[in-house]
Amino acid sequence: MILPSNKGIKVGVKIKNLLEPEPIDFDRLKGKYIAIDAANALYQFLSIIQPTTGLPLMDSQKRITSHLSGLFYRTINLVEKGIKPIYVFDGKPPAFKAKTIQERKADRENAYEQWKIALEIGDMESARKYGQAAHKLTREMVDDAKKLLNAMGIPIVQAPTEGEAQAAFMVLKKDVWAVASQDYDALLFGAPLIVRNLSLAEKRRIPRTKQYIKVEPELVDAIKNLQRLNISREQLIDIAILVGTDFNKGIKGVGAKTALKLIQKHKDLETVIKEKGFEFEKSEEELWEIRNFFLHPEVTEEYSLEIKKPNVDAINTLLIDEHQFNPTRVEKALKRLEKAFLKKKQMKLEKWF
DNA sequence: CCAGGGTA
DNA sequence: TACCCTGGG
Numbered sequence A: 001m002i003l004p005s006n007k008g009i010k011v012g013v014k015i016k017n018l019l020e021p022e023p024i025d026f027d028r029l030k031g032k033y034i035a036i037d038a039a040n041a042l043y044q045f046l047s048i049i050q051p052t053t054g055l056p057l058m059d060s061q062k063r064i065t066s067h068l069s070g071l072f073y074r075t076i077n078l079v080e081k082g083i084k085p086i087y088v089f090d091g092k093p094p095a096f097k098a099k100t101i102q103e104r105k106a107d108r109e110n111a112y113e114q115w116k117i118a119l120e121i122g123d124m125e126s127a128r129k130y131g132q133a134a135h136k137l138t139r140e141m142v143d144d145a146k147k148l149l150n151a152m153g154i155p156i157v158q159a160p161t162e163g164e165a166q167a168a169f170m171v172l173k174k175d176v177w178a179v180a181s182q183d184y185d186a187l188l189f190g191a192p193l194i195v196r197n198l199s200l201a202e203k204r205r206i207p208r209t210k211q212y213i214k215v216e217p218e219l220v221d222a223i224k225n226l227q228r229l230n231i232s233r234e235q236l237i238d239i240a241i242l243v244g245t246d247f248n249k250g251i252k253g254v255g256a257k258t259a260l261k262l263i264q265k266h267k268d269l270e271t272v273i274k275e276k277g278f279e280f281e282k283s284e285e286e287l288w289e290i291r292n293f294f295l296h297p298e299v300t301e302e303y304s305l306e307i308k309k310p311n312v313d314a315i316n317t318l319l320i321d322e323h324q325f326n327p328t329r330v331e332k333a334l335k336r337l338e339k340a341f342l343k344k345k346q347m348k349l350e351k352w353f
Numbered sequence B: 001c002c003a004g005g006g007t008a
Numbered sequence C: 001t002a003c004c005c006t007g008g009g
Helices: A038-048 A066-080 A095-120 A124-134 A139-152 A163-172 A222-229 A233-243 A256-266 A269-276 A284-295 A312-322 A327-351
Strands: A033-037 A084-089 A156-158 A178-180 A193-196 A203-205 A212-214 A218-221
Touching: A033 A038, A033 A163, A038 A066, A038 A084, A038 A139, A038 A163, A066 A084, A066 A139, A066 A312, A066 A327, A084 A139, A084 A163, A095 A124, A095 A284, A139 A156, A139 A312, A156 A163, A163 A178, A218 A222, A222 A233, A233 A256, A233 A269, A233 A284, A256 A269, A269 A284, A312 A327
Parallel strands: A033 A084, A033 A178, A084 A156, A178 A193
Antiparallel strands: A193 A218, A203 A212
16 A cells, blocks of 8 residues: 655666676685675665564664674675675765755655654555665764774775775776675776675565565676677766666666667767757766766775774674674674684685795 | 574 | 574664
């Protein structure tokens, strides 16, 4: 029952239909640095870790902790598998993202109102749905996430603008092997490889049902996909602008497949616009600015990928004292983290002899 | 999402 | 051991 639309939070460019991911085994990720899109991961935890009514996990002061729980346990799982995670955080969004940000805020607030209504009338199905769309990653939540990762000894990188742009740059520079994100925006920023579904849980429950689907890690290889589609990265960006990106609304009725055909036929966005008479909400000047942003985003080379010894006291203070995590669980998880850290150190030493 | 306990 | 279910904060 009730209304539609819980779109809005972190959508990403809708070019999924064009891409052919390949399954990837965790063994292939062993020993590799992976730049994780932090915002993407944290939003995922927020929307998925909701025990009952669409309410996330919270501490005694009603501060949200779902993101910390997800981040803590998943990161340890990854490290235990020999993966070297680097979390890349968003910086300041470009000016031309303002409208999108504003619209998403409105969507969120609408979802929040619907969530309250659903709770009042006891419609838990809707409550869950709107609860997922209502959540926002606050400054405080991001700061806590950074604090936790620092205490765990996991490197974090602060992007000047979009995290996915920074992560893509790090892959291009060969400092890391791939970007981990559920969206494909990193492809537009030039990432050669994207890993999706980077979680140990191989099964995910379909929301509001008791059914499970298999969710396995998968790899999207940019070069292979572009070759198969017979287009360049520049042309993929033009396709993205046609269907809509985080920075602009696409053309109504033009999906990924149509956009691909148009770009294959006419070669570039300028010609497509001219031939089809398309009208965007944004001026053409702004569209070129967006295209240029995908091609040449601001990035930084100032980051360290050093994995440090976990600071048990700092983690305990944050998770147990401040946010009421279960001490036994935290202790168990920390033992695993420390063990994985020592193992990695040992392997490094062995390389010398 | 993940941890951990119950079940066959 | 594999699968299922509940609770986590």
